[in-house]
Amino acid sequence: MVRRQPAKRAPLDVERRARVHARRLSLLALVVAGVWLPLTVAAAPPEPEADPARSSDEPSDAKPTWIKHRIIPGERVIEIAARYHVSADSLIRWNKLDPKNPQIFAGRTLRVLTNFAPPPQKKIEYVVKSGDTWNKIAKAHRVDADTLRLRWNPKVPRAFKAGQTLVIWVEPVVKQAKPGAAAGGDASSVAALPPLPLVAIRSGSISVGTPSNGKIVNALQLPENNQLYTLRRPDEAFGSSHTLEHLQLAIARWRRDSGFTGALKIGAISKQGGGKLKPHSSHRSGRDVDIRLPVINNGSAEQVSDVDWDALWGLVMALVDTGEVKTIYLTTDRQKHLLAAAKRAGADQATIERVLQYPEKSGHNNGIVRNQSGHTAHIHVRFNCASNETRCEDN
Ligand SMILES: [Zn+2]
Secondary structure: OHHHOOOOHHHHHHHHHHHHHHOOOOHHHHHHHHHHHHHHOOOOOOOHHHOHHHHHHOOOOOOOEEEEEEOOOOOOHHHHHHHOOOOHHHHHHHOOOOOOOOOOOOOOEEEEEEOOOOOOOEEEEEEOOOOOOHHHHHHHOOOOHHHHHHHHOOOOOOOOOOOOEEEEEEOOOOOOOOOOOOOOOOOOOOOOOOOOOOOOOOOOOEEEEOOOOOEEEOOEEOOOEOOOEEEOOHHHOEEOHHHHHHHHHHHHHHHHHHOOOOOOEEOOOEOOOEOOOOOOOOOOOOOEEEEEOOEOOOOOOOOOOOEOHHHHHHHHHHHHOOOOEEEEEOOHHHHHHHHHHHHHOOOOHHHHHHHEOOOOOOOOOOOOEEOOOOOOOEEEEEEOOOOOOOOEOOO
């Protein structure tokens, strides 16, 4: 029945609904919007064939659909057009902008007919650390330094101080994107995925026995990788190759996908060669890793209100998604906050039950994340034995 409405009314209605929608914009919402928008705007279809830019250089055979782009501060028509592989002329026409002076405003949305729809830019707040420069911060977030300063933070003094909060619009990265996808195309399209900042982990460090009564043969130390984590005690950062490899990979994916830029501190793993590591009862066979909970604004991991629970949920899932994590210890009262974050992230019930013990009581070991006293400011991650570790055992 939408189709029978007068053509004039449809765009207004769509605009209003899309604005409400845009507040909750996520990749999922974008996909959903792509599904329902074609129905609601069908009353006034512009001519898709009048867009040579997209049809000529877009190899995808997916059908173009209507999506909404939320304009970010300082963004220009030509940039938005490039983002979706459409022409600026089409964008102006679809949104009834003045071709001579196409003014657009941050926070409003534009309609785009495209089959190339990267997820929306994500706004993050970054707190300046001592030693930071505009260039350094821009580089770390893969954004343009002038854009960062002049468009997103025009009121921040050029010579800023530590503690200053900056707004940064980061480009979320789609996991399935092919690394070479944009390599041969135009420079204005969405950047090709940079490789993960991984340091090579040699094989041959082997876990033997159980976490509470074992050792490591040919022990390897977790290499420094300041883009991903810091080592609180390098002399206690020895682990099996299998553990270190999956630990690094999970953190790298989590950084990329969450945009979390704060510190991540790795505590005890094992000592060189494994064996007893005071004051721990486990941490002996190179498969246990303590990770300090990620915090907001350099707060304390002991303080529930300082912990970035959303970031922690992302980290837990990145670890679980390696398929090589056996158990993660965290007290039940802290898991409560993790559950709330899981729900905010849209995790389905099956995932929540598979991953979290809470709201079951301690002792109902039906989740990967389980209660163990003392684990309030850090998670203790236990990795699996590798298939080639024939003498590796569980307790
Ligand atoms: Zn531990």
